[in-house]
Amino acid sequence: MTTSTAPPASTHGAAPPGLRVIRRDGSETTFDAGKISVAMTKAFLAVEGGSASASSRLHHLVGELTDQVVAALARHPAPGVHVEQIQDQVELALMRGEHHKVARSYVLYREQHAQARDTGPETATTDLPTVHVTQPDGSRVPLDRDRVETVLAEALAGIEDVSREPVLAELDRTVYDGITADELAQALVMAARTLVEREPDYSLVASRLLLDRLRAEAVSHLSGTRETPDQATMAQRYATYTKDYLSRAIDIGLVDPELATFDLDRVTAAIRPERDTEIGFLGLQTLYDRYFLHERGTRFELPQAFFLRVAMGLAIREVDREARAIEFYELLSSFDFMASTPTLFNSGTTRAQLSSCFLTTVDDDLDSIFGGYRNNALLAKYSGGLGNDWTPVRGLGAHIRGTNGVSQGVVPFLKIAGDTAVAVNQGGKRKGAACAYLETWHVDIEEFLDLRKNTGDDRRRTHDMNTANWVPDEFLRRVQADGSWTLFSPDEVPDLHDLYGTAFSLRYREYEQAAERGEIRVHRTVRAVDLWRRMLTMLFETGHPWITFKDPCNLRSPQQHAGVVHSSNLCTEITLNTQAGADGEVAVCNLGSVNLAAHIGPNGLDTDKLQRTVTTAVRMLDNVVDINFYTIPEARRSNLRHRPVGLGMMGFSDALFLQRIAPGSDAAVEFADRSAEALSYHAIAASSDLAAERGRYASFDGSLWSRGILPIDSLELLAAAREEGELDVDRSTTLDWDTLRETVRTQGMRNSNVLAIAPTATISNICGVAQSIEPIHLNLYVKSNMSGDFTVVNPHLVRDLKQRGLWDEVMVADLKYFDGSLAEIDRVPADLKELYATAFEIEPRWLIAAASRRQKWLDQAQSLNLYLAGPSGRKLDELYRLAWRSGCKTTYYLRTRAATSVEKSTLKGTDGRLTGVPTGSGGNPAGNGSAGSGATGSGATGSGSAATVPAVPVNGAAPAVPVNGTAPANGTAGMELDLDPAAACSIDDPDCEACQ
Structure with missing residues (x-):
């Protein structure tokens, strides 16, 4: 070696x-x-x-x-x-x-x-100084080392490669005479936490020690006396505790009194106390900080009581409430499925706002604009994420008939919308967040691109609001042909907002001719390539606006007969109709995600288990529609009429690791296809079965569903609207879709939309898996979120390295030195480097290919982050045009490797954030080709040259638009951008919605 x-x-x-x-x-x-x-x-x-x-x-x-x-x-x-x-x-x-x-x-x-x-071995003895613990009443008692030993032994039980000695040594180093009982509990947690980078299983030890602290806090609060029950004692008391906890929560107005009418003996008998000890440290700390109910800051809700409260809240209108609550509890507490954050926050409470996403259209009048601000505030108050369509608002220089004045455009109104999102921060649980969408033909589009810049007039900047381009296919055709592009004010071309596909292209060309004849007052013609270049430059430098595609979102929408999709949501996975006005609709979506890693068996994807999980999950999500607390009538009207839900997935990377599938491979693309197909099949079947039980959604007639057109079939509608060479998507299937088509057509659907893959950034932390469909960012890093900084080590990698005798402190040092990448660590075998390649080491077209395979099965979209190790104008152009050609509906963040690397300092004793420092000789600025960072050009070989990556087959052939430096067609050849790497979107920003 x-x-x-x-x-x-x-x-x-x-x-x-x-x-x-x-x-x-x-x-x-x-x-x-x-x-x-x-x-x-x-x-x-x-x-x-x-x-x-x-x-x-x-x-x-x-x-x-x-x-x-x-x-x-x-x-x-x-x-x-x-x-x-x-x-x-x-x-x-x-x-x-x-x-x-x-x-x-x-x-x-x-x-x-x-x-x-x-x-031979000798037992060392150490004379430790006497330490006294200060009790809550101010009294001092000697440190009960027997109690510490008991708690630690319980935390270590059943975990390999961990021991008591290093934890006790670290504890003895930090305790002091007079330490409070709470500080002692925290010191024990921290003692285990500091060992995580050396042995990842200490994360579970730290979690169990935190659980001991939480048990004492919760039980003592309910009883009014200081208690410190261990896990075994708590297991016997859990049912009684849960009843007491519900009683207190109802008394102080936190929980719906209706939960007390359940057969509590029956539901509490189903509690699985041992599952408390299976939650990872990051997950439990996140639950503790942000999810558990508290009274004046004191948590009195334990994990299994929390999952049962959520389950009971979702089952509150079921016929056999107890049976369904137990079924839902099993699914949640096992981490086979997890509901979205708003559902977890509010289910079973007195304000059960359970929906995740809200989409609105703002009309071109002050009543609508300021009503939109009010709606945003009310929707965000209870943890909703917002997507606002601002395209109808007239542009800069447009005529205002009422005052005979001139409009200042949409930007000043966006500034107020951004400030509103910051002001309403969801009760401190997470930051309020909104995303503004604007179509590419809007005359204010160039100012819109600058909204997130740190320079210029601050009155025309929105530093805290997300933005996204809503791009029609016609614009990308003009880019491809190096043609011109005309910008209009929507008050003069009002029907463009509701048109898409061929109808949009024809009408848009008519307006261009009218502008040439002088019949349109406000318009401006630009070179399409120049505008596209500026869009990509701003995307790289500020992380915004994101690139989302109007036509595939509408042409493949099951609800074309009922309206138009004018935008996506905060995280670009929801594609639902919106309409402004008092009688309009605010789209609502209710989310939850299947833990794909929990459905991998010896033979790959366990489809039988997946079917059971999906069937229960869809029922839970459908229940949200009826239970939900609606803060505005437009949301209630829309949700009850269409009943959309968004079932997604998380733990995709973990599922690959468990099957020994490298993320940058044909096998990974194939697994993306087959897993999404199974998810889609069972979710559609479950919604159809619910329609037979509960009735079809109100607007079913006339939908694609009613015509027997499923998401896989709607690809043909997109293909018909695209020109030759503009769509390259695999059409293969493996399941019995013919039978399901007929079932849906005759039996109906309970939900207008069923599938959407969300980022799952927080709920995946709770479940202890990689978020959503993401590749792993690093194999060793410090994650920062609203709960603090956490050392995260890839447990799958550690397991493999241990089996090969390679896991030691030197490997930890190497992983830190090489920023969590294996590429340049010579000791690591090639097969492990391939299997555990990080996001920036995977050629991005693999991610596009996998996304294309998923998208064909989804009636909505997916939160698709893209990664470039050494971005250039040409690569960005190729990447986003490839996403469009591959049938993707939306893209999310562009992640680029910044010109800094993490500080290579020890995490021992601090577990602090790895802060960025200039790379100097030890690191590598993005894309400079040196062998310091593991990123070279578009690949990551560590040899100073671009990595050789095979082309990803799409429909049997390599993508026509590569992302490896080959010149793109026509007008964008040789595109170069003035990119500022320091401004690029970085991974793991604690203030970023995607990182939460």
């Missing part, structure tokens, strides 16, 4: 061929210079830790020292060298290099191990 701790070019000297190492027991083994590097690295880490100074020079320094040792051994021609001789040479090399502290540590290490071999 080779080692990662030396420079890539190092050969560790020229050891004599066939040199053997004589072990202490007389046996022999092959000489391996890599073991010398590992031993030296451990010695340096023991003395210097993982500090920035150590990390930045350690790899080169250890390589040089190893070469010196190997060179010294090469001067001894004997066929065998004793292990003690090798260790002597290591000592000499350290001393000659004046690394005296490291050499001393290495000598002490040898002496200790020699004594251990001579005398």
